[in-house]
Structure formats: structure tokens, C-alpha cells
Amino acid sequence: MTEVLIRPMLAADVPVAEQISDLSFHELDQRTTTRSDPVPERRTAEHSARWISRTHRFLEHDPGGCWVAEDESxxxxxxxxxxxxxxxxxxxxxxLPGLQGQGIGRRLLDSAQSYAADCPAGMLSASSDPRALRRYWRAGFALHPQMLLRGAVDRAALPRGAGIRAGRPDDLAFMDELVAGLRGGGHGPDHPTLAEMARPLVAETATGWGFAYTDGARLTLLAATDEATATALLWECLGDAGDTYLVPHVTAANQWAIDVAMTAGLELAQSGYLGVRGMAPPAPYVHNGALL
Ligand SMILES: CC(C)(COP(=O)(O)OP(=O)(O)OC[C@H]1O[C@@H](n2cnc3c(N)ncnc32)[C@H](O)[C@@H]1OP(=O)(O)O)[C@@H](O)C(=O)NCCC(=O)NCCS
Structure with missing residues (x-):
């Protein structure tokens, strides 16, 4: 193996990082997909463009958290x-697939974690790659199975929630305050990335309040003060769904989400792990894979 240098990521590295991400996750999907899963596909051009713009935002706000490994190639x-x-x-x-399992990932994660030195809590959404899980376990993360629910929505089962409206820019402060209580920090500079993927909904119910980001095909994020409000929000997302809907990243702490999605006719499956350190899996909360 040639010598590998770990160094801070630069803006010019982002397109090649995107290609490595696409290649390695596709290879992982091919390796781990079961017969009931959709056939793995390479990323669409739109998805790649979103990945690149999201990563530029990470670099802008958190350059100390972004690292690359480089060899002579x-x-x-x-x-x-x-x-x-x-x-x-x-x-x-x-x-890169051909270079996995040789300690490069350990060095990358150590560098990224040096940015976490002052943070009492940590969170990540893990693939089911045994190498990734081993790394996270070694880094002190407790691993909680994640579920997903997907399929056609049974419209006859749908109650429509009251008190739900489109999110507005003046909701962002409340959203961040809510999420700070649930996971230790709001999404702050990540809202533009979330808004690129989905539209925000806000619930103000008799019991509390919350918000969700949904694009009609999948739930991107959901947070609420209480389960009744979370339930109303998820019903609303399902009511606006197209032919099928996906609710990813559901942990066992969020049985309310399983109750809603099962009632709506979706199918339950297991998918990866939520890794947490210094905190419990948040609830009522459906996290986002990259923006958590
Ligand atoms: C996860 C990933 C970034 C880790 O990088 P890496 O260079 O492979 O990691 P390392 O070699 O430092 O560590 C891998 C660990 O798994 C072990 N390992 C290696 N091959 C393995 C295998 N086939 N099965 C199980 N464990 C394995 C290694 O021994 C090492 O553990 P150790 O430090 O206790 O000895 C890389 O494997 C990858 O890109 N995977 C596909 C994409 C992915 O899942 N990314 C994470 C998303 S959450």
C-alpha cells in the first residue's frame, strides 16, 4: 500500500469525494441488499448535485470536521x-472499495472526531457495513437498530390532522430550540439543505408543537414536543404522499411512528443503526441520515 496522508478537505476535493461516496455506497448496497430490497442503483445527477452542495455547506460552516485521505493516486x-x-x-x-479494511477509515474518523473534543454528545446513522459498525463501536458509540417503513399508503386509514400548516422562515428559531432539547443542538445552517430536499410543515396542536420536512415520497426529518403532535405530523405527511411513501430512520424509541405507518399500510424492515454517544436516541424524533 502506498503512503496515505490525512488532511483537511478543501472545496476542490468535493466532486471526487462525491464520486467515492457514490461508488462505495453502491458497492455496499450490492453487498448487503436482501431479496426484499429494491435493486441498488447508482445516484441520479440530481442526488449528486445535492450531495455536492450539502458538502460545500459543511465545509463552509465546519471546516474542522471535514477530512480526506489521499495517496499518490x-x-x-x-x-x-x-x-x-x-x-x-x-x-x-x-x-474507496478496494482500499477498505486497511486502517484508512480509522485515521479519517480520528481526525473528524478531533473536532468533537468539546462535545458531550455524538450522533451518526450507520450503514450495515461490518467495518463501519466496528469503527463506531470502537469510537464508543452505542448502536441502536434503525427501521424503515415503506410502501403504498392506505388512504382509507388516513385521519387528517388539524393545526398543521406550511413552515415559514420565522419558524426556524422555534425549530432549532425544539431540536436543541431533543438532541443537544438545532439544525441552524442545515435548514437550507433540508429545504432543498423537502418542504417544511409545522404542527401546533392541543398538546404541543413540532415540524417535519417531507417531499411527498419520503420523510426527511420530524421533531415534536410530544407523541400526539408527532403522530399528527406523520399522518399529514402520509396524506400528502404520492403512490408510495418511505419513513426511514425509525428507532425503537419511536414506536409511535411504527404505529402510524403500519396503520397506513406501510411495510416494516430493518435498516442500519443509529449510533449515539453521551445521549439516548431522541424521541419523538425521526432523524435525517446525514443531517441527523
Ligand atoms: C466504513 C469505512 C469508511 C471504514 O473505513 P475502512 O478503511 O474500511 O476502516 P478501517 O480499516 O480503519 O477499520 C475497519 C475495521 O473493520 C475490520 N474489518 C475489516 N474487514 C472486515 C470485514 N470484512 N468484516 C468485518 N470487519 C472487518 C477491521 O479489522 C477494522 O477493525 P479493527 O480496527 O478493530 O481492526 C469503509 O469501510 C467504507 O467506506 N464502507 C462503505 C461505506 C460505509 O458504510 N460508510 C459508512 C457509512 S455510515
Whole structure:
């Protein structure tokens, strides 16, 4: 193996990091997909463009959390992470398939974690790659199975929630305050990235309040003060869904989400792990894979 240097990520590295991410996650999907999963596909051009713009934002706000591994052939791996309030989040992390399992990932994660030195809490959404899980376990993360629910929505089962409206820019402060209570820090500079993927909904119910980002095909994020409000928000997302809907990243702490999505006719499956350190899995909360 040639010598591998770990150095801070630069803006010029982002396109190659995107290619490494696409290649390594596609290879992982091919390796781990079961017969009931959709056939793995390479990223669309739109998804790649969103990945690139999101990573430029991480670099802008959290340059100390973004690292690459480089050998004589160029960049061969990367890790992007950020700090929001008291929580350090690993956004994404990959090493080129042919070079995995040789210690490059350990060095990348150590560098990204040096940015977490002052953070009492940490969060990441892990793939089911045994190498990734071993790394996270070694880094002190407790691993909680994640579930997903997907399929056609049974419209006859749908109650429509009252008190739900489109989110507005003046909701952002409340959203961040709510999420700070749930995971230690609000999404702050990540709202533009969330808004690129989905539209915000806000619930003000008799019991509390909350918000969700949804694009009609999948739930991007959901946070609420209480389960009744979270339930009303998820019903609203399902009511606006197209032919099928995906609710990813559901932990066992969020049985309310399983109750709603099962009632709506979606199918339950297991998918990766939520890794947490210095905190419990947040609830009522459906996290985002990269923005947690
Ligand atoms: C996760 C990933 C970034 C880690 O990078 P890496 O360079 O492979 O990691 P390392 O070699 O430093 O560490 C891998 C660990 O798994 C072990 N390992 C290696 N091959 C393995 C295998 N086939 N099965 C299980 N464990 C394995 C290694 O021994 C090492 O553990 P150790 O430090 O206790 O000895 C890389 O494997 C990857 O890109 N995977 C695909 C994408 C992915 O899942 N990314 C993480 C998303 S959450």
C-alpha cells in the first residue's frame, strides 16, 4: 500500500469525494441488499448535485470536521462531520472499495472526531457495513437498530390532522430550540439543505408543537414536543404522499411512528443503526441520515 496522508478537505476535493461516496455506497448496497430490497442503483445527477452542495455547506460552516485521505493516486476517502450546539454529528464517511479494511477509515474518523473534543454528545446513522459498525463501536458509540417503513399508503386509514400548516422562515428559531432539547443542538445552517430536499410543515396542536420536512415520497426529518403532535405530523405527511411513501430512520424509541405507518399500510424492515454517544436516541424524533 502506498503512503496515505490525512488532511483537511478543501472545496476542490468535493466532486471526487462525491464520486467515492457514490461508488462505495453502491458497492455496499450490492453487498448487503436482501431479496426484499429494491435493486441498488447508482445516484441520479440530481442526488449528486445535492450531495455536492450539502458538502460545500459543511465545509463552509465546519471546516474542522471535514477530512480526506489521499495517496499518490489522489483522494481515496473522506469523512464529513459538524457540530451543532452540544452534539457532534458524522454526516458521511467512505473509503474507496478496494482500499477498505486497511486502517484508512480509522485515521479519517480520528481526525473528524478531533473536532468533537468539546462535545458531550455524538450522533451518526450507520450503514450495515461490518467495518463501519466496528469503527463506531470502537469510537464508543452505542448502536441502536434503525427501521424503515415503506410502501403504498392506505388512504382509507388516513385521519387528517388539524393545526398543521406550511413552515415559514420565522419558524426556524422555534425549530432549532425544539431540536436543541431533543438532541443537544438545532439544525441552524442545515435548514437550507433540508429545504432543498423537502418542504417544511409545522404542527401546533392541543398538546404541543413540532415540524417535519417531507417531499411527498419520503420523510426527511420530524421533531415534536410530544407523541400526539408527532403522530399528527406523520399522518399529514402520509396524506400528502404520492403512490408510495418511505419513513426511514425509525428507532425503537419511536414506536409511535411504527404505529402510524403500519396503520397506513406501510411495510416494516430493518435498516442500519443509529449510533449515539453521551445521549439516548431522541424521541419523538425521526432523524435525517446525514443531517441527523
Ligand atoms: C466504513 C469505512 C469508511 C471504514 O473505513 P475502512 O478503511 O474500511 O476502516 P478501517 O480499516 O480503519 O477499520 C475497519 C475495521 O473493520 C475490520 N474489518 C475489516 N474487514 C472486515 C470485514 N470484512 N468484516 C468485518 N470487519 C472487518 C477491521 O479489522 C477494522 O477493525 P479493527 O480496527 O478493530 O481492526 C469503509 O469501510 C467504507 O467506506 N464502507 C462503505 C461505506 C460505509 O458504510 N460508510 C459508512 C457509512 S455510515
Amino acid at each position: 489522489g483522494v481515496v476517502g473522506f469523512a464529513t462531520s459538524f457540530v451543532r450546539g452540544e452534539v457532534w454529528c458524522l454526516a458521511t464517511y467512505a473509503v
